[in-house]
Amino acid sequence: MEEKRYPFTQNREISWLRFNQRVLEEASDPRVPLLERLKFLAIFTSNLDEFFMVRCGSLYDQMLFGPDQADAKSGMTPKEQLQAIYREARKLYAMRDAVYRDVNKTLQALYLANVSRKNMSRKQQKSLQQEFEHKILPLLSPQIIDAHHPFPHLINKEQYIFCELQLNNGKKRFGIIPVPSFLDRVIPVPDTRDDYMLVEQLILQHVDKVFPKSRVVFKTIIRVTRNADINLNDKDIDEDEDYRQYMKKILKKRSRLSAIRLEMYKYTNPEAVSYLCSHLHIEPEQVFVSRVPLELKHLFQVVGSAPSSRTAPLLYQPFTPETTTQLDPEKPLIPQIADHDVLLFYPYQDIDLFLKLLKEASWDKNVVSIKITIYRLADNSKVVDYLVQAAENGKEVLALMELRARFDESNNIRMAERLENAGCTVIYGFENYKVHSKICLITYQSHGQIRTITQIGTGNYNEKTSRQYTDLSLMTGDPVIGQDAIAFFQNMQISNLSGSYKKLLTSPRQLKHAVMGKIDRQIELAKAGKPSRIML
Structure with a gap:
């Protein structure tokens, strides 16, 4: 039977996978510095994780309630x-395996690679075995799965670590070992410059020592991705409960949501797949x-911890943002901005x-006052430090704090509590809308x-990401814009989405209509043979 063909360029999810493929292609490009290719591998994997949690999670919910x-x-x-998505993702897994293998092979010549046991001397193997027995094994919590467990x-x-065991009585059971997240994941290989093993690889290698009274028939590493597309319903909030407490309860539910994806490291067999699918309620x-580690965040650690004398030639040259000539940082800024507008272009400034x-x-x-909208912040945010100082x-x-910034909810809750404790007023936006405005x-x-x-910009008030992403930041003393900002x-404090403004264009009520009107105006000018231009 011929496979049904879909116009993939018209489907948002498949189009996104094509985008992430381009990230992976950066990792495969020999023109990209070697350690930058490692970073692209890690970014690709992180992107794919979030895609499964959010987009596949949303489709999973739709399949249940609107099939x-x-x-x-x-x-x-x-x-x-x-x-x-599953078909396309499988192709990306094969591509990532090949790219990782190619990059890691090159890194072996530089002694900066993720190495396996077969690449080690007996002395190195013995040293890592002692590391496992003395520093890792005592911290493990293995479990045989049966009626009582x-x-x-x-x-x-x-x-x-997931394994199939044959007990002394001849019966077969599955065993599982959580890989402790508090352990240092990167384990240096002795007598090398910067080669390493991962802690989960070392545990997998020594599973027989964890279950000494059983024969290990099969072993692998597994990792589950769960639906993170939490649905918020303001009707569920108790009258005496504030929005922040409601969000805390919702976030606790996220860790219990349905499994969307199961990953297995290198090895699989039909019995293990069938058993895990049955208990996770997923399909094969x-x-x-x-064929590569299931989590690649460690690659940033590997790059960052190696001596700069070794890594510098394998990375892009560091870029230092410039200070604008429009402002003298040695003098007070408020009078200067009151005198003339300043436009910053991150990360170049x-x-x-x-x-x-x-x-x-x-x-x-x-x-007398500082008012700000917040969507995402750096972990140790100077923005919050200065807002707290102002209140004190x-x-x-x-602060209009958007608690629904995906995967930053917990950080935003902590920051909101800190601001409140300092005497700041914190509000949380509107039902059914996220506040993305940066003002x-x-x-x-x-x-x-x-x-x-007034400062108006794209991006976020995040010192870290402002050095990675391109965004604009306008600072102005224009009194009309200032009155609009007031x-x-x-309007935000009284939940009024229909407020009128002289220069600001706000969604969801005014932005689309105003932009369409401006486009129509330029079309009219063009038809009349007059100069016209649209820049977006």
Whole structure:
């Protein structure tokens, strides 16, 4: 029977997999510095994890509750989309295996590789065996699965050693060993420069010592990816419960959601697959075998911990953002921005000027308030530090914190609590909408008048990612934009999505209509033979 063909270019999910394939192609490109190729391998894997958790998770939910609802562009049902995703993802796994093998082989010549036992001397093997017996084995919690020891809950993206055992009485049982996440995952190989094994590989190698009274028939490493597409319903919030507490409860549920994907390292057999599929309630098409480590975050650690004298020639030359000539960082910034607008272009220009503006505002005796929207923050955010400082200095600080920033929810909850404890006012946006706007309003007194400095940008108030992603940041003393920003924050506090503004375009009420009107205007000019231009 001929396989049904789909217009993949019209399907969002398959199109995204094509994008991630291009990330993987960067890892395979010999023109890319060797250690940068490692980073692309790690980014590809992280991207794919999130794709399965979110996009496949959403399709999985649709398949359960609306199985016949077809995608408007491709005409595919949720099940058909998932099956197409599984087929395409399997090809990407094979491609990643080949790329990793090629890069790691090159790294072996540089003694900076993930090596196997067969590549080691007897002395090195003995040393790692002692490492396992003295520092790892005492920390393991192995379990034989039987009537008295039921199949455990497998935590999302955590790794487990899974094996089939033949007991002394001749019976066969499955065994499982959680790989402790608190252990250092990268284990240096003795008498090499920077070669290493991974802790899960070392445990897998010595499974027989973990189950000494059984014969190991089969062994592998497994990793489960769970649906992370949590559905938020404000109707579920108790009247006496605030939104932050509700989000904490929802996040606890995420770790228990349905399995979407099972990965197995190198080895598989029909009995193990059947058993795991049965207990995880998945189909064999959701099982993927990888010839490379299932989690590649360690590659950043490998690159970062090796001596710079060795890694520098194998990386892109470091880039240092420039400071803009529009501002003198040695002088107060508020008067300069009040005098002329400043547009920063990250990462080519430094976010430190905006951070300096916040710090200055937190101490300036003329500043009366700072208001800001927050979506994603760095782990040790200077933005939060300066907002806390401003509140402690008696200034009004308002933060509209979007708790639904995917996979940053816990960090945002912690930051919201810190801001509240410092005396800041924290609000959480609207039902059915995420607040993606990036706007910061500084209000100050000057010569008996209220004046404003407004920052509007793309991206996030995140010092780390601002040095990786291209974004724009406008800082202006324009009084009309300042009045719009005042109205914006007032509308946010009273849940008014229909507010009117003179210069700001806000969604979901005004942005599309205004942009379409501007496009129509340029078309009219073009038809009349007059100069016209559209830049997006």
